[in-house]
Amino acid sequence: MMDNGNICETSSNISNWMESAFKYAEEALEHGEVPVGCVIVHKDTKVIGTGRNKVNETKNATRHAEMVAIDDAMCNMKTDNILEVFSESALYVTVEPCIMCAASLRSIGIQTIYYGCKNERFGGCGSVLHIHTDEALTASTGQPLQCKSGYYSERAVKLLKSFYKQENPNVTLPSVRQ
Amino acid sequence: MEEPMEKKSRLDVAVLNPSTCIKDKRISCVLGDEYAANKDAVGLVKGLAVTLTSKKYASQVLKHLTEYLPLEGLQHLKRVRSVKTHDGDKLQVLMFVATLHEDFMDLNKTLNIKEIKPVKDFIMDPMFVAIPIKPPLTRDQFNICKQYWPVSFHEDKKISKLLLCSLFADDDMDRIEENMDLAIETARIGKKFDPRCDQGVVIVDPATNTIISTAFDMRNMECEIKDGYFARHPLNHAVMVAIDLVARSQGGGTYTYKPFLKSNSKINDGLYFNSTLPTSARNTSDTSDKGYYICTGLDVYVTKEPCIMCSMALLHSRVRCVFYGVSRPGGGLGSAFKLHARKDLNHRFEVFCNVLKSKCQVL
Numbered sequence: 001m002m003d004n005g006n007i008c009e010t011s012s013n014i015s016n017w018m019e020s021a022f023k024y025a026e027e028a029l030e031h032g033e034v035p036v037g038c039v040i041v042h043k044d045t046k047v048i049g050t051g052r053n054k055v056n057e058t059k060n061a062t063r064h065a066e067m068v069a070i071d072d073a074m075c076n077m078k079t080d081n082i083l084e085v086f087s088e089s090a091l092y093v094t095v096e097p098c099i100m101c102a103a104s105l106r107s108i109g110i111q112t113i114y115y116g117c118k119n120e121r122f123g124g125c126g127s128v129l130h131i132h133t134d135e136a137l138t139a140s141t142g143q144p145l146q147c148k149s150g151y152y153s154e155r156a157v158k159l160l161k162s163f164y165k166q167e168n169p170n171v172t173l174p175s176v177r178q
Numbered sequence: 179m180e181e182p183m184e185k186k187s188r189l190d191v192a193v194l195n196p197s198t199c200i201k202d203k204r205i206s207c208v209l210g211d212e213y214a215a216n217k218d219a220v221g222l223v224k225g226l227a228v229t230l231t232s233k234k235y236a237s238q239v240l241k242h243l244t245e246y247l248p249l250e251g252l253q254h255l256k257r258v259r260s261v262k263t264h265d266g267d268k269l270q271v272l273m274f275v276a277t278l279h280e281d282f283m284d285l286n287k288t289l290n291i292k293e294i295k296p297v298k299d300f301i302m303d304p305m306f307v308a309i310p311i312k313p314p315l316t317r318d319q320f321n322i323c324k325q326y327w328p329v330s331f332h333e334d335k336k337i338s339k340l341l342l343c344s345l346f347a348d349d350d351m352d353r354i355e356e357n358m359d360l361a362i363e364t365a366r367i368g369k370k371f372d373p374r375c376d377q378g379v380v381i382v383d384p385a386t387n388t389i390i391s392t393a394f395d396m397r398n399m400e401c402e403i404k405d406g407y408f409a410r411h412p413l414n415h416a417v418m419v420a421i422d423l424v425a426r427s428q429g430g431g432t433y434t435y436k437p438f439l440k441s442n443s444k445i446n447d448g449l450y451f452n453s454t455l456p457t458s459a460r461n462t463s464d465t466s467d468k469g470y471y472i473c474t475g476l477d478v479y480v481t482k483e484p485c486i487m488c489s490m491a492l493l494h495s496r497v498r499c500v501f502y503g504v505s506r507p508g509g510g511l512g513s514a515f516k517l518h519a520r521k522d523l524n525h526r527f528e529v530f531c532n533v534l535k536s537k538c539q540v541l
Contacts, residue, residue: 059430059472060422061494067413071432075407083412099517100490103510107487108412121524122490128522129515131486140508141486 014114017041017092018151020050021116024065025094025159028052035159038065038093040073040110042085049073066093066101070108086110094156096149099124102131103141112146116156125149203343204351205501208512208529210519213337215318222326224276225309226283228301229261230269235300239271246293249275254313256328271301272327275309316341354479354501357382358534360392360445361479362503365416365541367448368394371438375399376541379420380479384498390476391423392450402436417480417488421473421495423451428472473497481538483509483531489517492527499528503538 017039024037033053040049051069055061069091077085090112091097097105097113102124105113113125113132124131125147131137132145212219230236240257249255252275261270273294274282282291288304309327314320317338320331339345346354357380365378377395382388396414403409423439425431435449443450473495481503484492489510492500500511500518510517511529518527 054432057430058422058425058432059428060425060432061472061496062418062421062491063432070413071403071411074409074411075404078407078409082409098490098494099523100487100494103485103487103490104413107485122494124490128520134514137486137508137514140506140514 013044014092014151017047017090018094018114018116020047021092021094022152022155022159024050024052025156028054028065029159029163032056035163036065036093036095038069038091040069040086040089040091042089044090048076048085048089062100064098064101066091066097066105070104083109090114092151094152094159095119096123096125096127098122099129099131102129102145106132106137106145107142109142110145112148114148114151116149116151117153117160118149204533205343205346205354205530206532207340207343207345208516208518208531209337209340210516212312213315213319213341215316215322217322219312220310220314220319220323221312222308223311224283225272225307225327226274226279226285226288227270227272227305227307228288229263229303230271231300231302233269235297236269236271239297239300242297243271243273247273247279250278252278252311254329254331255309256330259328270307272307272309273304275311277311353387354530355534357389357477357479358481358501358503358538360389361481362534362537362541363446364392364394364448365481367446368396368399368416369541372398376482377416378481378541379416381420381424381473381497382477382479383475384477385475388452388455389445389450390427390452390455391420392445392448393417393419393423394448396435396438399438401438402434404433408436413487415485415488417478417484418491419449420478421491423449424472424476424495427451427453427455430472477501479533481541482506483511483513486510486514486517489515493517493523493525496525497527499530501530501533503531503533503535505531 020039021037025035028037029035033056037052039047042048049069049072051065051072053065054063054068074082079085087109089110091105091110092114094116096115096119098119099122118127120127122128132147230239236258243257255272257272259270261268273288276283282288285304288294289298307327310323310329314323314329314331315337323329361378361380364380365375368375368378375395380392381390383390393416395416396419397412398410400408400410403411422431422433439449440447475498477499478492478497479501483502483505485508505513508514512531517523518529
């Protein structure tokens with residue numbers, strides 16, 4: 001598929017980037033964090049930022065993988081025009097971004113989001129709210145955001161389930177669906 | 179993502195409707211849409227009513243209906259109302275409600291339905307009526323419901339107080355305004371660094387009225403992101419900074435906020451976190467075993483309504499209550515959404531607006 005004239009998104013590229021995102025989700029699991037991981041890819045050629053959940057580590061409930069990856073991209077690119085870089089970049093994340101992350105990704109103008117499984121609890125890209133496309137938010141939160149879902153969702157759900165299982169065997173499984 | 183445990187909101191207050199609040203009050207409550215005084219909130223559905231041929235059959239018909247056609251889950255609905263007809267005062271009885279008896283909603287067949295047959299001779303003139311399907315939550319909703327069909331109303335004193343803005347005593351209000359004043363002062367300190375800064379935040383432990391952190395909007399200020407790299411961070415909204423500084427006060431946190439955060443920061447420095455708390459000072463009495471939901475039980479004062487990102491960040495952080503000064507387009511706690519009042523999200527909290535509104539407006 002041709003996009004913006006010069007970005008060629010082949011399905012094998014998507015799987016490669018998703019594969020990297022899963023690497024960070026698994027790392028999160030190893031560190032006792034909710035296993036969500038992501039990578040930010042510039043012009044479909046280069047990973048410029050990576051992130052995994054760091055909520056426990058930082059004692060800050062907002063340190064989701066996406067927020068961590070945004071910081072990482074800023075530090076790697078070291079440019080005065082980071083928003084231009086983001087506008088040419090896609091985010092690959094194992095689980096649908098939450099309402100907070102959807103709003104932040106839209107506000108920094110990320111081009112496209114590819115995600116694995118849905119997030120029925122907090123999903124901001126269609127599950128609970130449509131923060132990514134809501135026309136009423138354009139003035140306050142920026143242009144609508146393209147979102148594509150369903151990449152390796154089974155694998156993403158499996159990871160989440162393994163986290164919640166080790167966390168508390170009595171607890172019901174998270175309400176994520178593929 | 180967060181832990182899957184459902185935690186009950188401390189207060190089941192979930193609605194904001196500033197328009198219903200009395201003007202000139204020092205504060206208004208932002209309640210969820212289900213408390214709004216309009217037809218949507220009471221949810222009108224189709225019902226089918228009949229008229230009794232004579233009032234003397236009322237008890238017989240009602241007894242039959244209670245047994246064979248109960249209005250399950252609709253205890254707020256009265257079954258009978260009196261109506262004036264050309265034939266004098268009559269009693270009208272609610273037979274069916276569309277949500278329960280979809281198959282019976284046919285005026286021509288009503289009187290021949292099996293369950294009706296035993297009382298068939300006492301009823302006539304089937305007609306459709308509008309029925310408020312949700313029990314009224316406020317007196318205004320009660321008055322709307324009554325225009326359609328009689329209902330019962332159990333007043334929730336807390337909600338009434340919220341609607342009348344009389345929840346807080348004067349000294350509570352003084353304390354609230356004092357904390358908001360500090361948020362305003364914090365925004366002004368930020369303004370000295372960058373004139374575009376228009377947001378100040380104060381996070382307080384209401385149990386002891388201890389300030390845990392203060393922050394201003396840092397989007398246009400170069401500060402350390404990581405390992406000596408300094409930049410303007412587009413997501414360094416005041417609320418996000420304040421939440422991270424609460425984390426810092428607990429021995430966590432992400433950013434150094436150099437050069438703006440002083441090593442021994444004080445409350446009037448603009449950026450502040452309370453470093454005197456033992457790292458496990460709070461949350462110990464919390465029923466949650468998740469110590470990292472570190473804003474549990476804390477109140478947040480913010481000069482302008484938080485954006486969607488910040489509103490959801492506050493929800494993730496499990497705050498107790500948010501006070502803000504002025505609303506703004508795209509806000510997440512009353513304007514674009516009422517994220518704090520949604521039953522489909524896993525934490526709910528109270529939100530109040532219009533605190534020192536005119537002072538916040540001029541920032």
